[in-house]
Each structure stands twice: as C-alpha cells, then as structure tokens.
Amino acid sequence: xxxxxxxxxxxxxxxxxxxxxxxxxxxxxxxxxxxxxxxxxxxxxxxxxxxxxxxxxxxxxxxxxxxxxxxxxxxxxxxxxxxxxxxxxxxxxxxxxxxxxxxxxxxxxxxxxxxxxxxxxxxxxxxxxxxxxxxxxxxxxxxxxxxxxxxxxxxxxxxxxxxxxxxxxxxxxxxxxxxxxxxxxxxxxxxxxxxxxxxxxxxxxxxxxxxxxxxxxxxxxxxxxxxxxxxxxxxxxxxxxxxxxxxxxxxxxxxxxxxxxxxxxxxxxxxxxxxxxxxxxxxxxxxxxxxxxxxxxxxxxxxxxxxxxxxxxxxxxxxxxxxxxxxxxxxxxxxxxxxxxxxxxxxxxxxxxxxxxxxxxxxxxxxxxxxxxxxxxxxxxxxxxxxxxxxxxxxxxxxxxxxxxxxxxxxxxxxxxxxxxxxxxxxxxxxxxxxxxxxxxxxxxxxxxxxxxxxxxxxxxxxxxxxxxxxxxxxxxxxxxxxxxxxxxxxxxxxxxxxxxxxxxxxxxxxxxxxxxxxxxxxxxxxxxxxxxxxxxxxxxxxxxxxxxxxxxxxxxxxxxxxxxxxxxxxxxxxxxxxxxxxxxxxxxx
RNA sequence: AGGGGAUUAGUGUAACGGUAGCACGACUGAUUCUGGUUCAGUUAGUACAGGUUCAAAUCCUGUAUCCCCUGCCA
Numbered sequence: 001x002x003x004x005x006x007x008x009x010x011x012x013x014x015x016x017x018x019x020x021x022x023x024x025x026x027x028x029x030x031x032x033x034x035x036x037x038x039x040x041x042x043x044x045x046x047x048x049x050x051x052x053x054x055x056x057x058x059x060x061x062x063x064x065x066x067x068x069x070x071x072x073x074x075x076x077x078x079x080x081x082x083x084x085x086x087x088x089x090x091x092x093x094x095x096x097x098x099x100x101x102x103x104x105x106x107x108x109x110x111x112x113x114x115x116x117x118x119x120x121x122x123x124x125x126x127x128x129x130x131x132x133x134x135x136x137x138x139x140x141x142x143x144x145x146x147x148x149x150x151x152x153x154x155x156x157x158x159x160x161x162x163x164x165x166x167x168x169x170x171x172x173x174x175x176x177x178x179x180x181x182x183x184x185x186x187x188x189x190x191x192x193x194x195x196x197x198x199x200x201x202x203x204x205x206x207x208x209x210x211x212x213x214x215x216x217x218x219x220x221x222x223x224x225x226x227x228x229x230x231x232x233x234x235x236x237x238x239x240x241x242x243x244x245x246x247x248x249x250x251x252x253x254x255x256x257x258x259x260x261x262x263x264x265x266x267x268x269x270x271x272x273x274x275x276x277x278x279x280x281x282x283x284x285x286x287x288x289x290x291x292x293x294x295x296x297x298x299x300x301x302x303x304x305x306x307x308x309x310x311x312x313x314x315x316x317x318x319x320x321x322x323x324x325x326x327x328x329x330x331x332x333x334x335x336x337x338x339x340x341x342x343x344x345x346x347x348x349x350x351x352x353x354x355x356x357x358x359x360x361x362x363x364x365x366x367x368x369x370x371x372x373x374x375x376x377x378x379x380x381x382x383x384x385x386x387x388x389x390x391x392x393x394x395x396x397x398x399x400x401x402x403x404x405x406x407x408x409x410x411x412x413x414x415x416x417x418x419x420x421x422x423x424x425x426x427x428x429x430x431x432x433x434x435x436x437x438x439x440x441x442x443x444x445x446x447x448x449x450x451x452x453x454x455x456x457x458x459x460x461x462x463x464x465x466x467x468x469x470x471x472x473x474x475x476x477x478x479x480x481x482x483x484x485x486x487x488x489x490x491x492x493x494x495x496x497x498x499x500x501x502x503x504x505x506x507x508x509x510x511x512x513x514x515x516x517x518x519x520x521x522x523x524x525x526x527x528x529x530x531x532x533x534x535x536x537x538x539x540x541x542x543x544x545x546x547x548x549x550x551x552x553x554x555x556x557x558x559x560x561x562x563x564x565x566x567x568x569x570x571x572x573x574x575x576x577x578x579x580x581x582x583x584x585x586x587x588x589x590x
Numbered sequence: 591a592g593g594g595g596a597u598u599a600g601u602g603u604a605a606c607g608g609u610a611g612c613a614c615g616a617c618u619g620a621u622u623c624u625g626g627u628u629c630a631g632u633u634a635g636u637a638c639a640g641g642u643u644c645a646a647a648u649c650c651u652g653u654a655u656c657c658c659c660u661g662c663c664a
Contacts (some may be wrong), residue, residue: 006604006612034664069663131662140660142592176662186593188660197662216664237658240594275595277657282601330613332603334596337657341601344614354627389627420625429623463623480623555624582625 008333010049010274014057014231023230027059028099030229031085032066032220035077035204037288038303039084039311041324041345045279048328050233051090051097060099062227063092067105068219070203078204080303084311087546088321104214104223105205111214111222112166114252115177115195117264119158123251124195125151126161127178134176137183138191144184145191151180162196168211170198179218181247189244193217221245222252224271232271235278236335245273279331280339282504284309285513299517300500306562306573307500307521309345317497318550318560318575319345323352342499349576353550353558358386358393358541361431361482362553362572363529364494366405368451368486371436374402379485382462384432386540387552394540396533400433403486405529407555410481411452413441418585420479422452428479431554435460435477482554489529492570495562496523528572536567550575 007015017023029050033043054061063085067073082101085092092098118124127150129137139145158177165175177196185191195218200211224232232245249270260266285291286309294300294308303310306317314324327348331340361384379401387393406422415423422428427437434456442451459466468474500521507513537549544550550560557577565571 008603012606032664036664066664072663127662129662134662135660138660140592143660144592145660173662178662188593191660194662199662213662215662220664236595238664240659242594277596330602334603336596336602338602341614344602347614350626359624385623388622388624418625431623465623477623479625482624552624552626555626557626578624578626580625585625 005329009335010053010231010233010276010333011056013272013274014053017230018057026228026230027054027057028062028228028230029054029059029233030062030064030099030102030224030227031090032064032104032223033081034066034069034073035081036069036072036074037077037292039081040286040291041281041309041311041314042279042286044084044088044311044314044324045328045331046233046235047085047088047090048325049276049333051088051092052325052328053231053233054097054099059097059230061090061092061097062099062102062229063090064102064223064227065104066216066220066223067103067203067205068214068216069199070201070213071199073204075204080312084315087311087315088324099227102223102227103205104219105203107219107223107226108206108210108214110226111219114222115214115218116159116162118179118195118251119155119162119177121251121254122155122180123254124158124177124179125153126158126165127151127176127192127194128174129176131173134194138188139183141188147183148178148192151178151192165196165198165212166210168200170211172198172200174198177212179248179251181244187240187243189217189241190247193244217241217244218248221249221271221273225249225269228269229271232273234273234275236275236337238273239275242273242275246270275335276333277335277337279328280337281309281342281345282339283342283499283501283506285501285506290513293514294500297514299514304563306495307497315546315548316563317573318353318548318558319349320352320356320550321546323348326352339504346576349558350579353552353575355389356387356542357550357552357558358396359384359388359554360534360551361398361484361531362492362494362534362556362559363405363407363482363484363489364496364525364553364556365408366484366527366529367408367411367449369404369406369436369483370451370453371402371404371456372439372453373455376402378402379487382432393542396538396540398432398531398533399485399488401485401487404430404483405486405489406430406452406481406483410479411438411441411449413449420477420582421481422454422479427475427477428481429460429463429477430483431480432463433461433483434458434463435466482556484529484531486529488532490532490535490570491526492528492530492534492572494525494528494559494572494574496525496574497521498523530570534570552578 051061127148176194178192181190196212199213255264256262256267304312304316381397383395410421422438436454436456440453444450501516502518503516506516558575559572562571562573
C-alpha cells in the first residue's frame, strides 16, 4: 500500500514535545474566529489542522470566538460559524476532542485584572495621545519611534485613569492603555502596543458592561493561557507578533512562581505560538473585504452562493466535509505561501463523491428519441446499479418506453470517426436498457434536429451484448448513453457552475478583481429531464450527515439538491463535472 | 545599514550531511455497460555565485526574487 504520509513541521514539533514531556503529554489546540463574517475554505484548512492535531494526539480542541471588537461583530455570525465548524466535523463538544465552546469576552474581567497588575509592575501606562499622534510617535519602518509624553506618568495616575476608562468616563478613542516596551524596536509591534482602547459599544454578549475592549495582541495569548492551549497555531503574518505574545505572558509571570509563593501568586500557563502559511486558492478571492464586495455588489447571490468558496457556499454546491478534509491533508502544512490549484478542490470532490454518490440518469439538454420498433404504450423497468464502485449500494428500477430523451450533444448529424455516440446509421448502448440504432432524424423549419428515429435490438435487453451471429462474430458498440423515458421523466431546473473568475489571480492585471469575473460562471438550465428516482429520497440512497442529497448524474458530473428545491419544482446544483477526456480531445481539434 | 519569513519537476510537497522521492497535472497504453473509475508506463526539479566536506537540497558566506509588518482590526 501507500507510504505513511510524511509528517509536517507542526506534527514534528508536537512529536518532539511529546518526547520531551514539555506539556505533560497534553495537546490542546483551538480555532479562534472573530465573529464578523463567514468562514471560507482557508478557515476550513485551519479548522482541519487544529482539530486534526487534537484527534491525532488524543488531545482537545476548542472553538473560541475572539469577540474583542463589538464594533464589527454580531451574534448572527456566531451561529453560522458554529454550523460550519460542526459540518466540518471538528467536534468541539464531543467525547473525543471536545475542549468546549469559549468566548474571549468571558475572560474580560481576568484580563482587566492582569492589566492592572502590569500597570502596578510599571509595564503599562495610560496614554492620552490621539490616534493620529500615536501613529506619528510610532515612527516608521526605518526610523525609531518617540516615547509618548505619558509614558512615565506615575503608576497611581495610570491606575486611576484606567479605572475611569473602564467606567466609561472618557469618549471613544480618547485614551489607551499601552504596554511599556521599546519605542525603538525594529519590530513595530513592540513599540508600546495598545492593550486597551476606549470603545463604548454594545457587545453581543457582555452588553454595555465594558467601555474598554482589549486589543488582539494583549488578549489572544491570555485567552490561550486561560484555556490551557499548548500549541497556538496561527498564520504567517503573526510571526512578528510572537515576541509580543511571549512578552505579555512573561510580564504577567514576573513576580510569580510555580508554587504560587511569588508576590503575584502562581505562574500562568504559557502556550507556544506556531505559524503556518494560510491556504490560498487560485481563481477566487479569499480576503474578507473582497468577498463582502462580491455579495454587496451582487456579483453573487449571497454568502452561500455555490460559486463562493465560503464553507456555506461549498456545502450548498454539494461539496462534502470529507472532500475538504482530504484536500487539506493532501496539501500539507508549511511556511511557504503557496497558491493551491483549484483543480485540487475539484478532484477532492470527485474522489469522495465517486465512492459514495448514487448514480442516476438525467438529461440536461434533451432531444427526443422515438424507438420505432418498440410497441406504443408499452413500458418496462430495468434494474440499474446504483454505484459500480460499490455493489452494496444496490440497484434501482428505471422505466423504459417508446419515447425517450437523450443528451442533445450525444447526437451528431455528421460525426467524426472517433465520436462514439449517435449519428445516422450508428448504434450505441442505452445504459442498462437496450442497444439502439439511429435510422433517421427529423428537423424543424429552422434546420435544427428535433427528433431521432431509432430501432432497438431486443436481444440486448439490460444493455448486454447480443449473441454472436452464425459465424461467431460479436457485434460491438463503443458508446453508452444516458437516457430518460419521456413519459416518466421529471422536469427540473439544473444550475451549472463554473469558476467565478477567468484568471488565476483576479485583479492582478488591472488592480480591480471584478474585471476578471467570469460572466458565464453560472448557467441555469430549465426543462431538464430526470429519471423518476430523483423525485425524492429513495430507500436505497445513503443517509447524508448534512441532509444534502447528492448524486452522480451519469456521464455528466456530481449534483446535489439545492436548498431552493421543492417537490413541485426540483432544483439541482452541479458540484463538479466528471473528467471528460472526449471534451479535451474535441477541444484540441482532434 | 529597518525587522521578520520563504525559495526542490508545470503546480504543490518529502528527503533533517550519504540513491532527489511522492501527489496532482500533462502525455501513452490496458480494462470498463459512465469518453467516468481503476491499472501500467512516460515526462520533468534542488533560485544564483562562492566556500566547508570523502560526500551538500541539507552546513557557511554573499546575491536575487517573493510574502508580511508603520489599525485605538483580528
């Protein structure tokens, strides 16, 4: 079989930690979204990584909302994020890896106390510089900053001011609490970073209790510490923040001892921050700013538009959590900012769906076929395999009659030799039914072919080969077509999706990503013809954990029932096409 | 004279001083009641320049290119 997967650098770090006993054999990870938007495929990668490590090492995984900025956050997002994380199988409340659901806002009181401790230790001060002044004092990438005039004010004064900031005495933005570190540091993050700002906003969980809110750098490590996180995994842009992550926890731990006998009591837990490259994909935009524009400007129908690579969009499109997980597995974890190829996502969806999706027949662009030698009014049923990859998936019955629909593109009036489908005088197999031969065709006034007249061979019942002739020669056909009985067919709308953008890096050429939108990213087909089994869930279908019914439409691709679908008006989405080596060959002019 | 990361076939990713391997793509061919799946094969790589070493993708020096950092966002 295949080699065991090489271990990525984070696994290697944890392997070493387990060896050394650094965390007492514990592994505890977390996914810390800010509830201010929808999760996308990049977040999914982080969720898979963090929950996967917890699973692999018998550890725990927390879902933690980093809700430290009420100006941008809403409860609505909390629910969508929980739904998406659960869908991905990162079971934060389960037996196995469940570390629980947490909110940064639950720690506000504790953080506040630690902030006071830092003021008392002379490591933090209240600064009264305005936003603009703060920026000027900070210096630039190549020039050091200057100390704030408030930097050395008495501890008592800072203490008093900080309490009054909390009490809501000062207007938004008028004061900050800053860490006293190094205004000349080459690392901008260390130039007396802001720990708290005055922000008298209503918080979705704490209401109007707080008039000050902690900044990311101050809050994040403390959240990790409180939850006992061992490996705090984040993206590469936080590498510069790591010294600050350590500085804050070290500052709190100064004057503390392991046994709690220190002036300030016992040590607090000090996790390890590890950075990896975020998941990037070509042919899409992943930044929150740009995704919001896609929705707000109406380029897509919403956050769950199947063309969006949001988790909810992918789900609606028919993607499975298994496909996403195996994709993440496949691309690995590194510190190289690689742009992943969209075909990897498409292949991951095909791979999983091929194994589990029941086969059905659906004709998207129908053309009528009349079997001239099949008795009028007669009907019969064929048992057709649900999945050739999995015999245990069973069979279902498909009705056959004199008038059928086949795919318009499966007939050519004047076909090239390598076209294995129907043409005048050509014979093909109708999947699971009979072999049919095209005798003639009918055109309308516009010169379009509207109907095929065929004959069938009763000796090929079930689609099997006919018996050899008198000389022992066996007749063969090259092509097998999907079909639907006209009188039994269900009508449906089918939505085909293509890439949202026509270029790998949208906006690269002009600076405006909307210039690269693919005008044909969605095609809505109506009057599609489905076999009756697609009308509703049948007993032989798998039970999908998320309730989304998915199928392979034979020879076409993978499709799922859209959330707009009703029993009266069926709507399907195409998740991904099948690979099509004929289209590729035909496209090359061969 | 700012700092922090990164660079291995077309695209990703291993090799942790000792045979440059794997996946995807592309291209052949076989099998097939899906032009699908599966199987077999072909293709092609250590950014550059020096150095250390019996031996360098790996260690050292320099260069180039790319990404991130000057929010009271996360």
